[in-house]
Amino acid sequence: MAAGRERRTAAETFTARSKMQWHRVRTALRRSAVDYFRGDGSDWVALAGLLVTVPMICAATMVNPVWFSPAALVLPIVAGGVLLRPASLLGLYAAAATALIVESVQLGPYTEGPSRVTPGVVLVVAACGFFGLLIAQFRSRVGVPWRRGGTMLFDLRERIRVQSKLPQLPHGWHREMALRPAGGQSFSGDFVVAARTNGGRTLEVVLTDVSGKGMDAGSRALLLSGAFGGLLGSLPPHAFLPAANGYLLRQDWDEGFATSIHLVLDLDSGDYELYSAGHPPGLQLSAGSGRWEEKAAEGPLLGVYDGAQFDPVKGSLRPGDVLMLFTDGLVETSDRDIAEGIDRLTGEADRYVAGGFHGAAWHLIEAVAKDVNDDRALLLICREGPTASVAP
Numbered sequence: 001m002a003a004g005r006e007r008r009t010a011a012e013t014f015t016a017r018s019k020m021q022w023h024r025v026r027t028a029l030r031r032s033a034v035d036y037f038r039g040d041g042s043d044w045v046a047l048a049g050l051l052v053t054v055p056m057i058c059a060a061t062m063v064n065p066v067w068f069s070p071a072a073l074v075l076p077i078v079a080g081g082v083l084l085r086p087a088s089l090l091g092l093y094a095a096a097a098t099a100l101i102v103e104s105v106q107l108g109p110y111t112e113g114p115s116r117v118t119p120g121v122v123l124v125v126a127a128c129g130f131f132g133l134l135i136a137q138f139r140s141r142v143g144v145p146w147r148r149g150g151t152m153l154f155d156l157r158e159r160i161r162v163q164s165k166l167p168q169l170p171h172g173w174h175r176e177m178a179l180r181p182a183g184g185q186s187f188s189g190d191f192v193v194a195a196r197t198n199g200g201r202t203l204e205v206v207l208t209d210v211s212g213k214g215m216d217a218g219s220r221a222l223l224l225s226g227a228f229g230g231l232l233g234s235l236p237p238h239a240f241l242p243a244a245n246g247y248l249l250r251q252d253w254d255e256g257f258a259t260s261i262h263l264v265l266d267l268d269s270g271d272y273e274l275y276s277a278g279h280p281p282g283l284q285l286s287a288g289s290g291r292w293e294e295k296a297a298e299g300p301l302l303g304v305y306d307g308a309q310f311d312p313v314k315g316s317l318r319p320g321d322v323l324m325l326f327t328d329g330l331v332e333t334s335d336r337d338i339a340e341g342i343d344r345l346t347g348e349a350d351r352y353v354a355g356g357f358h359g360a361a362w363h364l365i366e367a368v369a370k371d372v373n374d375d376r377a378l379l380l381i382c383r384e385g386p387t388a389s390v391a392p
Contacts, residue, residue, distance in 0.1 A: 043083065043084050043085055043088050044088075046080075046083040046084060046088075047080075047084055047088045047091065047092065050076045050079060050080050050083070050084070050092055051091075051092065051095055053075070053076045054073065054076055054092070054095045054096055054099050055095075055099065057072050057073055057075070057076070057099065058073075058099040058102055058103055060072075061103050061107075062102075062103060062106045062107065065107060065115035065116065066114075066115050069115065069121075070100065070103050070107075070115075070116070070117045070118075070121045071121045071124055071125065073096045073099055073100065073125050074124060074125055074128040076092065076096065077092065077093070077096055077125065077128045077129050077132055078128055078132060080092045080093075080132060081128075081129075081131065081132020081133065081135050081136055082132075082135070084136060085136060086133060086136045086137050089132065089133055089136050090133075093129050093133075096125065096129070100117055100121075100122065100125065103117050104116070104117040164177070164179065164191055164192040164193070164194075164225070165194075166192070166194050166205070166379075167194055167195060167196045167203070169203065169267065170267055172319075172383065172384050173267060173381070173382070173383055173384065174356065174357065174358065174380075174381075174382040174384055175379075175380065175381050175382070176357075176358075176359070176360070176361045176379075176380050177192055177361055177377070177378065177379045177380070178361035178362040178364070178365050178377070178378050179191075179192075179375075179376070179377045180365050180369075180375070180376040180377070181218075181375050182329070182372075182373050182374050182375050187217075187218025187219075187221070187222075188217070188218060188221060188375045188377070189209060189210040189211070189212050189217025189218065189220070189221050189375045190207070190208070190209050190210070190221070190327045190329070190375040190376065190377035191207075191208055191210075191221045191224070191225045191377075192205065192206065192207050192208075192377065192379060193205075193206050193208075193225055193228045193229040193232055194206070194232075195229075195232050195233045196267075197232075197233040200267075201266065201267055201268055202264060202265065202266055202267065203263070203264075203265040203267055203381075204232055204233060204237065204240075204262070204263065204264050204265075205262070205263045205265075205325070205379065205381075206228055206232060206240070206260060206261070206262050206263075207260065207261050207263075207279070207325050207326075207327065207377060207379055208221075208224060208225075208228065208258055208259070208260040208261075208302075209258060209259045209260070209279065209327040209328060209329075209375070209377070210224060210258045211255040211256070211257050211258060212255055217375070220253065220255075223251075224244075224247075224248075224258065227244075227247055228244060228260075231243050231244060231247075237262065237264040237273060237275070238275070238310075238312070240262055240275070241260065241262055241275050241277050241299065241302070241308075241310040242308065242310065244260065244277075244302055245277065245302045245303065245306070245308050246306065248302050248303030249303055249305075249306055251303075253303070256303040257278075257301045257302060257303040257304055258277075258301070258302045258303060259277055259278040259279040259280075259301055259302065259327075259328070260276075260277040260278075260279055260302055261274065261275070261276050261277070261279040261280075261282065261297075261325055262274070262275040262276075262277075263282070263323070263325065263381070264312075265317070265323075265381065269316070270316050270317040270318060270321075270383055271314070271315075271316045271317075272314070272315055272316065272317065272323070273312040273313070273314050274295050274297050274312055274313050274314075274315065275297055275299065275310050275311075275312045276296065276297035276298070276299045276310070276313075277299045277300065277301060277302045277308075277310060278299065278300055278301035278302070279327075279328075280326060280327070280328050280331060280332075280338060280342075281294040281295055281296035281297075281342075282294070282295040282296075282323060282324065282325050283295070283323070283324040283325075283326075283342070283345075283346060283349075284315060284317070284321060284322065284323050284324075285321060285322040285323075285324070285349070285353070286318075286321060287318065287319065287320025287321050287385060288318075288320075290350075290353070292346040292349070294342070295313050295315055295323075296313065297310070297311060297312050297313040298310070298311045298313075299311065317381070317383040318383065319383055319384065319385040320383065320384070320385030321382075321383050322349075322357055322380060322381070322382045322383075323380070323381040323382075324345075324349065324378070324379070324380055324381075325378075325379040325381075326345070326376075326377060326378045326379070327375065327376060327377045327378075328374075329369060329372055329374030329375050329376040329377075330345065330365065330368060330369045330372075330376045330377070330378060331344075331345055331368070331369075333369075333372060333374075341368070344368055345364065345368050348364055348367045348368055349364060352364075356382060356384060357380050357382050360380060361378045361379070361380050364378055365378055
């Protein structure tokens with residue numbers, strides 16, 4: 001019995017050790033895979049896999065050159081330009097060049113028949129290798145591997161989206177925003193930052209239009225949205241635009257200007273102040289008269305000169321009133337001035353009065369500036385009246 005217990009103990013020890021070793025192997029492989037995806041790990045796995053495909057393609061070409069052309073060597077070369085670092089890529093190129101030499105010797109001179117290694121095949125493979133090396137060198141200089149590049153762009157887009165999210169408002173208020181980048185891109189030069197300050201009693205919203213559009217302005221919009229989000233609520237309302245103006249001046253960008261409009265709304269009384277830095281005016285719909293009124297504050301562009309003054313315009317939102325803020329891409333085009341664009345926007349907006357403007361922001365952009373090659377943003381703040389209802 002003692003011998004049996006010893007055998008069972010030995011077996012259990014062997015099983016436990018095997019499980020532990022297998023667990024360590026799986027953990028190491030998982031960690032390596034995560035590091036490789038993030039761009040922090042070695043590319044030896046990809047290099048080994050591509051080096052294996054080179055002799056396989058070479059052997060298939062020599063067996064059946066009609067179905068497996070010598071030019072098929074561009075496949076691992078193109079994949080290597082995407083997956084590998086420049087140093088590893090040179091090793092793959094050496095293997096591909098060796099395979100071409102072997103195929104040329106085995107298949108014979110290209111003048112003796114088709115499906116052989118011709119000068120054209122060599123030029124195609126060399127050209128693909130050259131461009132693959134350029135791409136790898138660019139990635140290496142930027143410091144963002146291809147495996148992380150898409151993730152980083154996605155993260156940047158999500159950061160802009162989160163920063164532009166409007167806070168919840170108390171009962172009796174409705175807010176919504178729609179943002180449409182130029183050319184259907186994911187990045188825009190228009191952005192919104194908003195916060196409830198003064199113990200939640202005040203809503204502050206800043207709508208900004210950075211010079212440029214689409215991807216060209218997206219990086220600057222991301223930087224400014226973070227900076228403006230930090231300033232908002234940290235300074236008195238009258239000091240926000242001067243501080244934002246100073247921030248832009250310190251960046252010293254070639255296209256360093258921006259337009260911005262800053263709303264400071266008391267959610268208890270409905271009174272508000274509107275500060276503007278070269279931005280199109282706000283529009284207020286009066287429920288009593290059914291007319292739109294422009295709310296134009298005075299102030300220069302951000303980032304043009306120091307010491308700029310920004311004088312607010314004041315107003316009040318009563319039950320049923322609507323305040324609409326927008327960027328110039330919504331109302332101004334090369335063949336239409338801003339006054340005509342505002343008339344068209346207010347005409348379309350009148351259709352949503354009965355429904356309380358629920359879901360109106362996206363539809364207004366579609367109706368007014370669907371195919372405009374510019375960034376467009378629209379913000380609606382509604383103080384709901386006793387008869388407001390949700391549109392179907």
